[in-house]
Amino acid sequence: MEFEISSSTYYIYGICIALASFRGAQVVMHAFRSRKSESDKSGWNTKEIKKIHAIPSAPWVPLLGSVPFLGRHPCRTISKWGEEKKLGNIFRVKFGRLDAVILNDFDAIHQCFVRHSHLVAGRQQNPLVVELWKGNGLLFLDYGDKWKSQSVFCHSSFRKVLGNGKIQEIAIAESKVMAKALHMQLSNQFTSESNIYGNHRKTNLNCNQNNCPCVAASYHSRDQLDDEWTCLNPLQILNQALANVVCRVLFGRNFKPDETEYCDVVAETPIQARKSFEAFMAAYLIPVLRRIPPFRGIINEALELRYATFKMIREIVDERADESAHDGGRPEFIDMYLDKITQEQSLHGDSTFTVEQLHATLFDIFTAGSETSSSTLMWALLYLARDDDLHGQIRDEITNALAHTGGEVTEELIPYLNLTRAVLHETVRIRPILALGVPHTVTKDCDIAGYRFSAGTVVMPNVWSVHHNEKQFPEPDVFDPKRHLNENGKFTNSKYVVGFSIGTRKCLGRKVAEVGMLYHLVALVRDFEFRLPRVWSDTKKRYETMKIDLSGIEGQILLPPTYCLEWKVIPPPDQ
Incomplete structure (x- = not known):
């Protein structure tokens, strides 16, 4: 017997299918609207994504x-x-x-x-990060409520500390100390009293080392050089000078020559950071390398300096915490953070603002800020030494700018230093220290x-x-600071220069780095002449400017090559 379906049954089935289809469409639309609502909150534009x-x-x-x-x-x-x-x-x-x-x-x-x-x-929380940071600091702290509260506080505190010309005042003062130290180095004026940074090692600065490329390229006796010129690698002095800018911002002080232990830490931190960062980032990306030579040895060596740096930071924090009141000046970053710890503990008891978090934050800012600034400034010096015309234009601009301020280096110089600022901006562009961020x-x-x-x-x-995108920067391999000047010759920041990162995790110390590098470059160009070493050509029987390779030492960070420059002191205008 065949099973027959009546017309009324078909009608009922049709209604059920229609209702089911309608309800299914409602569910799909609700899901779409919910996702779109969540996406809109995060900035997601559904029109952009077709598949x-x-x-x-x-x-x-x-x-x-x-x-x-x-x-x-x-x-x-x-x-x-x-x-x-x-x-x-x-x-x-x-x-x-x-x-x-x-x-x-x-x-x-x-x-x-x-x-x-x-x-x-x-931030990736692999075994190496956990071992070193223990969930503290800023640089490798993972995104979450702790990072948000720390980031907001640190950015706000930096704006207060650096406001009203404070960072310019610090950078100008430290650039004068650097210029004096370099002058004494070039003049061989070394006594216990003149040891400004407390830890000059003359043999590490002068161009008499067997591993110095300009010595290997010089087919002549160094004694044949013009007596007015001295061959010297300024990187160590730059390390100390720019590290002292960061110290002034963070701790409210730099370090005196008799504080030899602290001075050694300040001098060695950027050197060790430069040496170990490559191994650290390799082990960060591939954790198993932490236990394999040579990465293990390099990281362990860096850890020794890390402990010394943390020891210095702990002693400074304890010193500031023991003071019943500030020294009458405006509180520095370290003071603001200590006040925040006291405030949070009195209100909440359990807080992310702790002494351990302060130690790690100070370490992150100090090490990252010192190394990137000194390496970038060294890159700028190498490019200027290679281009006599540009070097002369920078010197003329600085001389003319000083005429507007009565010969004094002040904050009022900045509007007149368009090409000088463009040189530093172009340096960050063409040789970004963190090339892979x-x-x-x-x-x-x-x-x-x-x-x-x-x-x-x-x-x-x-x-x-x-x-190095040719659409944004034509001839990207050419060092051309004037690409950052507008039609009126005024300096303009390019949004496509992202060496300090962008977005939520952009560099906290960008202003410190930019202002510090600017005033130190002004001091170097104003007080000294510098050029690439002259080397003897046996075939041409004459001295020629040494050719240098500026491709850089690249890994996870892009370091300037090890070259000395020839230096000569410029006498003051009244002499």
């Missing part, structure tokens, strides 16, 4: 990942992959077993770090720029690629 794609990957091999293909200049290789391998501006690169996402142009960095900043503001991590699963990002994914900005 979600898996992030493409650069070439890699098992165990080693993409490392064998990176070559001597990883950031430059990665920069080319986007176009050459048709990977686009967002793609994956494997560092060993770590799968990192590279942001290869400004738009990609802006999307992730500015428009979706809270989604890509984390500081790695971020994704805080939760999200879709950005048409790609799916999983929580915990490591994201790295290719700063080199942004700074």
